[in-house]
Amino acid sequence: MKKFCLALAVLAVAHGGAHAAGYPEQTITVVVPFSAGGGADNAARIIAQGLSQVSGQSVVVDNRAGASGSIGATYVARAKPDGYTVLYDASSFAINPALRKLPYDPAQDFIPVSQAIRVPNILVAAPASPYNTLSDYVRVAQAQPGKHTYASYGPGSLAQMAGELLRIGAKIDTVHVPYKGGAPAIVDVMGGQVDVYFANAASSLNYVKAGKLKALAVSSRERMPELPNVPTVRESGVKDFEVEEWNGFFVPAGTSPAIVARLQELVQKSLALPATKSGLEKLGLTPVGSNAAQFSGFVAAERARWAQVVKTNHITAD
CATH class of the missing domain: 3.40.190.10 (Periplasmic binding protein-like II)
Known part of the structure; x- marks a missing residue:
């Protein structure tokens, strides 16, 4: 019986690896949980063009706005974990858990793949x-x-x-x-x-x-190179003010590690393309392209940071 179970486990791993080896084999849908024309949407569309180029497959952006990103996130959390439905979310992914009861658990229902940008x-x-x-x-x-x-x-x-x-x-x-x-x-x-x-x-x-x-x-600690004459909030008299937004890619829990690794690689390759980099930088965005482990740690730290800010300052999602 033990040999049989071991054989099944080996077969499952082999099957998953074989499946990931050909990934992607069809269109990837990148769900942006915000409206078209917003910051996350603009960045996602630039990166999606690069993803299509480096993967050889179509990459489409699907806007599912509402509830500060939680509607789109819920959709992806319930999607098949095959790497073809991907969430491109922003800082609100880490803020929402401190403010509202969600129909998903951001720590358990998603796998962070890569931080794409900071801004x-x-x-x-x-x-x-x-x-x-x-x-x-x-x-x-x-x-x-x-x-x-x-x-x-x-x-x-x-x-x-x-x-x-x-x-x-x-x-x-x-x-x-x-x-x-x-x-x-x-x-x-x-x-x-x-x-x-x-x-x-x-x-x-x-x-x-x-x-x-x-x-x-x-809102950043330093002035933006694109706007050198615009002061920071800190320079304007608000002590210790520093806020930067980030965007990143997530997949549903249960997605195979091989597919996560492959998608991470594709995101990094897209961000390294001259056209992607220049397109993002024209919008004042800094490409990041972290690996899955780095992004997981970053998201966990962001959740802790904003939970403390919400609690200390009695902030509500009004």
């Missing part, structure tokens, strides 16, 4: 806005508590976390206005319906350069 957020306002600096916004918000707004691409998103950290650090009482994605948030900020928005650079940098959005500050 600061840009605090933007409408071109016609009276705010030319973060200090302008803070001064007015302090004088008129509860009357000024900040947008996010969904409750529990990194944009909300950045807005809440600014609210606490600058001692202002502002109102959170959540959207179902970055694209509609940007539209309303441009139109002046919402005062400011910590926008992902991938969705906002080109608008800033074109004069369609006004950049007040950037």
Whole structure:
């Protein structure tokens, strides 16, 4: 009986290895759990073109927006673990567990494959806005508590976390206005319906350069090379403020290690392509391309970090 079980185990491993050896053999669907035109979507489409090139298969992006990414994540968690349905998620993947009850367990139902990019957020306002600096916004918000707004691409998103950290650090009482994605948030900020928005650079940098959005500050520790004259939030007077968004690839739990390794390799090759690198860098994004073990540790640390921030600052997914 033991010999029989051992034979079955060896056969299963061999079958899995043989299956992974030909991967991918069909179209890969990359599920982006945010709206088309947002930061994660823009980055995913650039990387998907590279993935198609290095894999020899079609790679399509499927937007499944809502609930700060959890709708799309739920879809992938329930997908067949064969490497053909892949999640391309953002920092909210690590924030959601601290704010809401989810229909999946991010630590148990997914395998992190590779961190694709990291990027600061840009605090933007409408071109016609009276705010030319973060200090302008803070001064007015302090004088008129509860009357000024900040947008996010969904409750529990990194944009909300950045807005809440600014609210606490600058001692202002502002109102959170959540959207179902970055694209509609940007539209309303441009139109002046919402005062400011910590926008992902991938969705906002080109608008800033074109004069369609006004950049007040950037969320990273250092200034962005693409916007050398825009100060950081820390430089603008909010002590210890540092927020950077990240995007990465995940597959459903149960995906074979061989397929995970192969997909990781393909992501890294895509990010190394000159066209991919230049496309991302034009949006202010820094390619990363970590391995699965590195990304797993990074995601676990991010979950712990944001859980502590949410608890300490009493942040809710309103």
